[in-house]
Amino acid sequence: xxxxxxxxxxxxxxxxxxxxxxxxxxxxxxxxxxxxxxxxxxxxxxxxxxxxxxxxxxxxxxxxxxxxxxxxxxxxxxxxxxxxxxxxxxxxxxxxxxxx
Amino acid sequence: xxxxxxxxxxxxxxxxxxxxxxxxxxxxxxxxxxxxxxxxxxxxxxxxxxxxxxxxxxxxxxxxxxxxxxxxxxxxxxxxxxxxxxxxxxxxxxxxxxxxxxxxxxxxxxxxxxxxxxxxxxxxxxxxxxxxxxxxxxxxxxxxxxxxxxxxxxxxxxxxxxxxxxxxxxxxxxxxxxxxxxxxxxxxxxxxxxxxxxxxxxxxxxxxxxxxxxxxxxxxxxxxxxxxxxxxxxxxxxxxxxxxxxxxxxxxxxxxxxxxxxxxxxxxxxxxxxxxxxxxxxxxxxxxxxxxxxxxxxxxxxxxxxxxxxxxxxxxxxxxxxxxxxxxxxxxxxxxxxxxxxxxxxxxxxxxxxxxxxxxxxxxxxxxxxxxxxxxxxxxxxxxxxxxxxxxxxxxxxxxxxxxxxxxxxxxxxxxxxxxxxxxxxxxxxxxxxxxxxxxxxxxxxxxxxxxxxxxxxxxxxxxxxxxxxxxxxxxxxxxxxxxx
Numbered sequence: 001x002x003x004x005x006x007x008x009x010x011x012x013x014x015x016x017x018x019x020x021x022x023x024x025x026x027x028x029x030x031x032x033x034x035x036x037x038x039x040x041x042x043x044x045x046x047x048x049x050x051x052x053x054x055x056x057x058x059x060x061x062x063x064x065x066x067x068x069x070x071x072x073x074x075x076x077x078x079x080x081x082x083x084x085x086x087x088x089x090x091x092x093x094x095x096x097x098x099x100x
Numbered sequence: 101x102x103x104x105x106x107x108x109x110x111x112x113x114x115x116x117x118x119x120x121x122x123x124x125x126x127x128x129x130x131x132x133x134x135x136x137x138x139x140x141x142x143x144x145x146x147x148x149x150x151x152x153x154x155x156x157x158x159x160x161x162x163x164x165x166x167x168x169x170x171x172x173x174x175x176x177x178x179x180x181x182x183x184x185x186x187x188x189x190x191x192x193x194x195x196x197x198x199x200x201x202x203x204x205x206x207x208x209x210x211x212x213x214x215x216x217x218x219x220x221x222x223x224x225x226x227x228x229x230x231x232x233x234x235x236x237x238x239x240x241x242x243x244x245x246x247x248x249x250x251x252x253x254x255x256x257x258x259x260x261x262x263x264x265x266x267x268x269x270x271x272x273x274x275x276x277x278x279x280x281x282x283x284x285x286x287x288x289x290x291x292x293x294x295x296x297x298x299x300x301x302x303x304x305x306x307x308x309x310x311x312x313x314x315x316x317x318x319x320x321x322x323x324x325x326x327x328x329x330x331x332x333x334x335x336x337x338x339x340x341x342x343x344x345x346x347x348x349x350x351x352x353x354x355x356x357x358x359x360x361x362x363x364x365x366x367x368x369x370x371x372x373x374x375x376x377x378x379x380x381x382x383x384x385x386x387x388x389x390x391x392x393x394x395x396x397x398x399x400x401x402x403x404x405x406x407x408x409x410x411x412x413x414x415x416x417x418x419x420x421x422x423x424x425x426x427x428x429x430x431x432x433x434x435x436x437x438x439x440x441x442x443x444x445x446x447x448x449x450x451x452x453x454x455x456x457x458x459x460x461x462x463x464x465x466x467x468x469x470x471x472x473x474x475x476x477x478x479x480x481x482x483x484x485x486x487x488x489x490x491x492x493x494x495x496x497x498x499x500x501x502x503x504x505x506x507x508x509x510x511x512x513x514x515x516x517x518x519x520x521x522x523x524x525x526x527x528x529x530x531x532x533x534x535x536x537x538x539x540x541x542x543x544x545x546x547x548x549x550x551x552x553x554x555x556x557x558x559x560x561x562x563x564x565x566x567x568x569x570x571x572x573x574x575x576x577x578x579x580x581x582x583x584x585x
Binding site: 008015018019022028031032035038039041042045046049052053055057058060061064065068071072075076078079080082083086087092095 | 233
């Protein structure tokens with residue numbers, strides 16, 4: 001059996017890639033994909049823990065995370081489509097109507 | 101077998117939420133049969149739903165207190181009931197001011213009210229949940245409805261932008277929060293907050309994994325309340341969103357997020373107190389100071405109030421840092437007060453939006469005392485309350501929060517908080533000066549719709565009443581102390 005640590009380290013690496021991608025990339029779709037990557041690394045953590053401690057809650061949680069990620073994707077893409085219709089660009093740096 | 105999973109109590113406890121869900125669906129269906137001129141009926145339907153839910157909640161308060169349901173996923177304690185009342189009040193006030201604003205913006209549809217009600221359901225479950233799965237789903241139900249509402253003006257570029265920023269950072273923060281939750285689950289083997297607290301207490305206090313879990317959880321939750329350094333989305337979302345929605349998200353979801361923070365930190369993470377109190381103290385000081393100092397230089401009233409709401413989140417963190425009875429009562433009473441004073445001031449900002457005028461610059465308020473003396477005086481009362489000047493309600497809230505940190509000997513925090521309250525006077529009074537001392541720049545009439553008038557009357561009465569005669573409200577707020585049981 002593969003030890004728990006391997007899964008956790010992999011999940012941590014995936015999570016970090018997601019965070020870095022979100023912070024570094026300027027395209028809305030890519031940022032959105034980075035968020036999905038973060039959620040999936042969380043799912044991996046849950047499943048690994050769930051199997052290791054023989055408790056099913058973690059796997060149930062993963063189902064809910066997947067469902068909510070799908071709902072978020074639907075809403076997020078709708079927002080991105082509305083944005084694109086009004087400005088023809090997906091670069092977040094150009095979304096500067098409101099200055100900080 | 102079946103009885104093992106479903107108890108008769110389960111349906112009873114979530115009865116208010118079931119009613120709200122029914123009305124949310126109902127509004128959308130009724131909307132299909134309404135002519136354009138009758139769209140205001142949607143607001144009525146939603147208000148009736150809230151009234152029913154409030155009545156059901158009142159019955160629950162006397163009949164089914166401290167019952168837990170769905171296999172200990174939710175707990176109907178008086179903490180939850182108190183916050184649910186705050187949400188219901190805030191949502192009802194927001195619905196009152198929405199109808200006229202939406203018809204001016206030309207987006208008067210039923211799904212707006214349905215989404216507000218769905219968001220309300222999410223908030224109700226956020227305060228009832230004692231299981232991380234329930235809490236996460238409730239948080240997302242609230243947040244996803246809000247993302248849509250912030251971008252509700254589809255053809256408005258600012259609204260699109262605000263929705264995009266709010267959505268991206270909201271989803272990002274949920275991801276971070278979830279990572280923390282997954283680690284907590286890993287070290288405790290359960291998603292029940294009370295079990296997590298037990299297991300954490302058994303572990304050594306400087307456990308690295310527990311520390312990572314606390315840090316990620318804190319970061320995710322601070323995003324939701326707009327604590328520095330996770331506040332950048334907030335001014336943009338507040339400015340770009342339709343003003344009525346800004347009114348909504350500046351009060352109810354913030355209260356819900358705070359209640360969630362209280363539940364997680366006071367119940368679940370209490371054993372790790374020594375590791376999160378110093379972090380939160382730093383965040384609290386930064387949030388208060390940055391919010392207040394940045395607000396000084398704003399020329400847009402929505403942005404000014406956005407920064408002021410960041411500062412208020414900082415004051416509220418004081419109650420959590422103290423973590424004693426005074427602090428929790430302080431947070432609870434503050435949100436009741438904040439619901440009235442903040443919705444009052446935002447109602448006036450909403451009313452500034454007229455046919456050809458966006459009305460979100462401070463300059464647009466010039467000479468308001470000549471155009472509409474009543475509105476100018478109301479604005480003054482709400483600003484005084486936000487600044488925390490007696491005899492307005494804001495003073496009571498601030499008093500409790502500041503006193504709580506003095507009780508726990510965090511004197512430096514208390515001093516910084518008082519200094520910040522002094523800074524905030526400066527920019528609140530800049531608005532007052534513009535209203536009372538400059539000449540009016542336009543002749544545009546400011547007419548108030550019946551909904552706006554009702555909302556203003558309610559908020560004014562309570563802002564003054566809580567300030568002058570606070571005892572019954574404080575006793576009401578002390579319901580939230582059931583958190584400690």
